Amino acid sequence: MRSYTIRTYGCQMNVHDSERMAGLLESAGYTRSESDDADVVVFNTCAVRENADNKLYGNLSHLAPVKKERPGMQIAVGGCLAQKDRAEIVRRAPWVDVVFGTHNVHALPVLLERARHNEAAQVEIAESLEVFPSTLPARRESAYAGWVSISVGCNNTCTFCIVPSLRGTEKDRRPGDVLAEVQALAADGVLEVTLLGQNVNSYGVEFGDRGAFAKLLRACGDVDGLERVRFTSPHPRDFTSDVIAAMAETPTVCPQLHMPLQSGSDDVLRRMRRSYRSTRYLAILDEVRASLPDAAITTDIIVGFPGETEADFQATLDVVAAARFASAFTFQYSQRPGTPAATLPDQLPKAVVQERYMRLIELQERISWEQNRALEGRVVEVLVAAGEGRKDGATRRMSGRARDGRLVHFAPGEAEIRPGDVVEVAVGYGAPHHLTSDGPVLSHRRTRAGDAHGRPPAPVATGLGLPGFGAPTPVPVAASGCGVNP
Numbered sequence: 001m002r003s004y005t006i007r008t009y010g011c012q013m014n015v016h017d018s019e020r021m022a023g024l025l026e027s028a029g030y031t032r033s034e035s036d037d038a039d040v041v042v043f044n045t046c047a048v049r050e051n052a053d054n055k056l057y058g059n060l061s062h063l064a065p066v067k068k069e070r071p072g073m074q075i076a077v078g079g080c081l082a083q084k085d086r087a088e089i090v091r092r093a094p095w096v097d098v099v100f101g102t103h104n105v106h107a108l109p110v111l112l113e114r115a116r117h118n119e120a121a122q123v124e125i126a127e128s129l130e131v132f133p134s135t136l137p138a139r140r141e142s143a144y145a146g147w148v149s150i151s152v153g154c155n156n157t158c159t160f161c162i163v164p165s166l167r168g169t170e171k172d173r174r175p176g177d178v179l180a181e182v183q184a185l186a187a188d189g190v191l192e193v194t195l196l197g198q199n200v201n202s203y204g205v206e207f208g209d210r211g212a213f214a215k216l217l218r219a220c221g222d223v224d225g226l227e228r229v230r231f232t233s234p235h236p237r238d239f240t241s242d243v244i245a246a247m248a249e250t251p252t253v254c255p256q257l258h259m260p261l262q263s264g265s266d267d268v269l270r271r272m273r274r275s276y277r278s279t280r281y282l283a284i285l286d287e288v289r290a291s292l293p294d295a296a297i298t299t300d301i302i303v304g305f306p307g308e309t310e311a312d313f314q315a316t317l318d319v320v321a322a323a324r325f326a327s328a329f330t331f332q333y334s335q336r337p338g339t340p341a342a343t344l345p346d347q348l349p350k351a352v353v354q355e356r357y358m359r360l361i362e363l364q365e366r367i368s369w370e371q372n373r374a375l376e377g378r379v380v381e382v383l384v385a386a387g388e389g390r391k392d393g394a395t396r397r398m399s400g401r402a403r404d405g406r407l408v409h410f411a412p413g414e415a416e417i418r419p420g421d422v423v424e425v426a427v428g429y430g431a432p433h434h435l436t437s438d439g440p441v442l443s444h445r446r447t448r449a450g451d452a453h454g455r456p457p458a459p460v461a462t463g464l465g466l467p468g469f470g471a472p473t474p475v476p477v478a479a480s481g482c483g484v485n486p
Contacts, residue, residue, distance in 0.1 A: 010052075097115040153169050408437065
């Protein structure tokens, strides 16, 4: 029986796709290997992150001598970089056996078999989505949390982003199919789902229902056994009051919002083709906090976009100070071939970008620390996770996420607590990037997800069929709740 391993780079959508690749391979008879000596090594790549190309080709070069000593070994490259580079991958690394893109994940087992039979590399890149990845078999990495894709692709034209050209225009899954997958996960013991889309707020536009995302959030709140719903990522342009109301009135939806800002300068936002301005962005945050006072709001920010002046950067600092994000994913702008911004004039010197970046980090670290220190003494509910705390073994702590998404480290004491269980602890100390509790566990609830931890989940098909066309069957809407998430 042949073994496989998958190396995943990039965003949550890639993690989601890798779970489907694993499910497909196991359905085809492969077994998972926890080491790098697998018969099949799959790279699920990212084209957005800096130096993605160098990282891939460096990893491939390291495998060349390994494969030479093991003639039956196969190497496959998928994901966004494969969609972009295509046959260039085989030209630069002729020992690669399979190259497949973002639109034909389902073809991986067939391409591997064809490459073995023909003794020749197989490069197959579909130009449009053939099968929604969420309809494929999955080998989930977690017994307690699951990814659910509600759409793939993006209709925006941000000048710094290559995603639309690699994942195509937005294609929405039917609400009934999404809800069926959420129900299946909950029935399997999953406590938390994250709804995925490049722009979740535009969900439903394809089938003519601009209120579809808010309805979907409410419907998820009515799924038996499901305790937490998160989503990523929304676009400020499409963020509407009905979504905020659904968040506040559906107790299952977590009081957390990740909404990319990218820049606080209206001039830079214009050059980025981000169709909102800083006042609109801050107004959304005000409305969210009016309905969910304890919401943890996080964001993405790019420093050093072409033409960014000191005044533009100061505008970003001003918005960050006003927004008071719980945390921010900050990036130094770098040119991405194939994006409009790569050819814009006034590319900034690296030293200027670095200096501004450090000022932004300093400001956000101070805000994050102030916010987390304000939580000291508060009791938080934690869904215990595996692998969240890198130093857990040394500190004898366990880790997990509070409902607002903050990372919490806690001392389990003598209790037998498993990943997937739910505990309540009092926050003793708020650090810039996490909360710590060294006091006793105040409550501990054993769950089916905790029972299942450590047992590798079998690959299962969702049974939702291929993507359909036309108007979907309406999703049942849950009754409004009576309060705000804690």
